């Protein structure tokens with residue numbers, strides 16, 4: 392049997408006989424396509440971003456993006472759907488409403504700029520300042536490794552309006568990408584160029600108060616609630632991604648001749664594959680169980696547990712699959728490249744170490760949850 396195509400081993404064709412994959416599609420073009428098809432609104436209850444996430448809608452859109460496009464394009468959509476748009480929707484006023492309407496229809500992309508020039512794992516150390524007075528706000532500082540930075544019409548910027556680490560010192564500001572003082576450059580990353588990843592600096596960017604999103608001082612609590620949903624989105628997407636890659640890997644193994652049969656006939660190969668399947672099953676079960684708590688109650692513990700699970704399961708599964716592709720995995724656009732991109736599951740939106748700290752803080756509740764009534768004997 393001939394070898395499957397060397398490029399895009401994770402599927403030159405979309406799963407389940409759907410349209411072919413377009414792995415060259417940019418994040419902004421993918422976003423526009425989802426908007427034009429009317430799929431963005433289905434991610435929210437009743438189609439209204441202010442009513443919260445519809446878990447099935449979010450799962451469907453992420454699985455669709457994953458089936459059709461490469462990881463960077465799906466990342467671009469995921470950040471906007473799960474975090475950027477819901478955070479923007481906590482604001483009011485003409486500037487907010489205009490950007491929200493354009494983004495929700497796919498006509499514009501919106502970047503969520505939280506990670507600063509300081510360590511992303513130390514968020515309250517961020518340096519970007521928002522000097523707020525009765526007439527407006529002046530933003531000064533810089534943000535790094537921001538998805539959609541090179542394509543965004545606006546940046547939703549987490550800035551400090553007061554010095555110090557106190558949780559009430561931070562505020563969201565909507566900064567148009569073409570405002571005087573904004574400078575954008577692409578991140579030095581071929582792996583994530585398709586997501587529009589980039590760095591942005593703000594040199595005394597002066598805006599009126601319409602650009603303050605939500606109440607001054609509420610930036611961090613709002614971020615905590617919505618990053619919980621991003622963690623749920625990561626788990627939902629992680630299941631879809633692992634399923635797709637395992638499907639394509641199994642197709643390869645069952646088609647690759649080896650001795651009298653195929654690679655799939657080798658016990659060790661099958662067991663290695665099965666171990667990866669078990670991990671995806673675990674992630675899927677945990678996601679199903681935790682999704683309502685995160686989507687309806689913004690449960691930070693449940694979200695951190697999901698993120699820790701996805702952050703270890705996805706890189707493990709993709710690492711196993713990449714190995715099973717042998718040399719072909721190293722082809723351009725091949726499984727080794729996909730594996731490298733998927734390492735982001737353990738870093739973006741909170742590294743595995745940081746979310747494990749949150750899990751540890753809630754250890755008692757987790758142990759209580761696992762308990763059963765001990766019967767009298």
Ligand SMILES: Cc1cc2nc3c(=O)[nH]c(=O)nc-3n(C[C@H](O)[C@H](O)[C@H](O)COP(=O)(O)OP(=O)(O)OC[C@H]3O[C@@H](n4cnc5c(N)ncnc54)[C@H](O)[C@@H]3O)c2cc1C
Pocket residue numbers: 470502503504505506509510511512513535536537538539583586588735738739740741742744745
């Ligand atoms: C492709 C891509 C897209 C991104 N998109 C966005 C975006 O749209 N918006 C946004 O705001 N940010 C975005 N980010 C940034 C991302 O959220 C950060 O990379 C992440 O929060 C980690 O921060 P850092 O890279 O500064 O790592 P650092 O803070 O420098 O940490 C480096 C490493 O140190 C270790 N470490 C750190 N803290 C601890 C700890 N407490 N305990 C144990 N070990 C620890 C971990 O191993 C960690 O990986 C993106 C990043 C990438 C690569």
